[in-house]
Amino acid sequence: xxxxxxxxxxxxxxxxxxxxxxxxxxxxxxxxxxxxxxxxxxxxxxxxxxxxxxxxxxxxxxxxxxxxxxxxxxxxxxxxxxxxxxxxxxxxxxxxxxxxxxxxxxxxxxxxxxxxxxxxxxxxxxxxxxxxxxxxxxxxxxxxxxxxxxxxxxxxxxxxxxxxxxxxxxxxxxxxxxxxxxxxxxxxxxxxxxxxxxxxxxxxxxxxxxxxxxxxxxxxxxxxxxxxxxxxxxxxxxxxxxxxx
Ligand SMILES: [Zn+2]
Numbered sequence: 326x327x328x329x330x331x332x333x334x335x336x337x338x339x340x341x342x343x344x345x346x347x348x349x350x351x352x353x354x355x356x357x358x359x360x361x362x363x364x365x366x367x368x369x370x371x372x373x374x375x376x377x378x379x380x381x382x383x384x385x386x387x388x389x390x391x392x393x394x395x396x397x398x399x400x401x402x403x404x405x406x407x408x409x410x411x412x413x414x415x416x417x418x419x420x421x422x423x424x425x426x427x428x429x430x431x432x433x434x435x436x437x438x439x440x441x442x443x444x445x446x447x448x449x450x451x452x453x454x455x456x457x458x459x460x461x462x463x464x465x466x467x468x469x470x471x472x473x474x475x476x477x478x479x480x481x482x483x484x485x486x487x488x489x490x491x492x493x494x495x496x497x498x499x500x501x502x503x504x505x506x507x508x509x510x511x512x513x514x515x516x517x518x519x520x521x522x523x524x525x526x527x528x529x530x531x532x533x534x535x536x537x538x539x540x541x542x543x544x545x546x547x548x549x550x551x552x553x554x555x556x557x558x559x560x561x562x563x564x565x566x567x568x569x570x
Contacts, residue, residue: 365413365422366406374410374425382406382429386436389552391527393534395519396546400433403523403553411523411551415462423462426522426550427469433548434474434518442515443545444479445471448533449508451485466550467520478520479513482542483533497526504532510540519547525554 363370366378374382382401389397401407414422434445447467455461464480471478488507495503510533519533530547537544 365410365419373421378406378410379425383432386433387552389524389527389549391524391530393527393530393547395534395544396437397524397527397530397549398433398436398546399524399549399552400429401551403551407523407551408553415458415522418459420460420465423465423469427466428473430466430470430520430522430548430550431473433550434470434476434520437518437546437548439476439518439545440516444477444482444513444515444517445474445520446479446482446513446517446533446537448519448521448529449483449485451491454491463520463522466522470520470548476518479515479517481511482513482517483508483510483536485509497528500526500528501531504528506532508532508536510536510542512541516543516545518545521547521549523551523553524549 362372364373364375364378366374366381369375369377384401386398386400387402389399391397403411410422410426413419414426445467447461447463450461450463464478467478470476486507486509488505517537519530519537521530521533524530530549534544534547
């Protein structure tokens with residue numbers, strides 16, 4: 326039997342449903358008993374995002390205005406569900422969430438009318454942040470979106486130059502200044518779609534776009550998992566967001 330570890334369906338153990346759903350309920354109950362596992366969005370016992378939360382996150386792709394000269398699409402708003410799920414994934418080591426989150430991100434990728442040969446390119450995280458987490462959360466998310474969308478991911482197109490630091494706690498203007506000339510790019514020879522996890526002020530996306538265009542890369546657009554406009558976000562959200570940090 327193959328068991329998916331994410332995007333799973335929560336079912337009331339006392340209710341009806343298929344045999345598969347009953348097996349799923351038993352596995353969730355066992356995960357809760359043995360591991361204390363719960364849905365990161367609603368805290369129901371189980372492993373990974375429960376079905377209700379997964380379905381609640383599937384919504385029309387939104388167009389964002391972050392001052393980019395190319396189309397920018399987001400799969401979901403950051404609040405309320407993803408403000409709990411994204412920190413679990415990127416900061417608490419819930420790596421299995423890359424799959425459902427990457428599937429959502431793929432919806433924003435699919436909203437673009439992409440020319441043939443386009444590759445997905447993730448905004449690079451700070452090397453120190455990757456070392457601290459033990460994985461590159463943005464690259465993992467991009468890889469999953471590539472798998473689901475069928476648009477391949479190009480690696481090592483963008484990298485950090487060594488300038489810039491963790492964006493947390495910085496104002497909108499300070500973020501932009503902190504990121505100036507913080508990224509370098511190489512031309513993969515094909516059009517690229519820029520990928521990021523969360524769009525706050527858009528400063529990281531704009532810097533990535535600048536670096537790509539300086540290298541002569543054709544950028545056809547950008548896609549992010551979540552829209553977290555700072556103007557509508559509170560301190561609690563900013564504390565959780567490690568924007569490419
Ligand atoms: Zn849930």
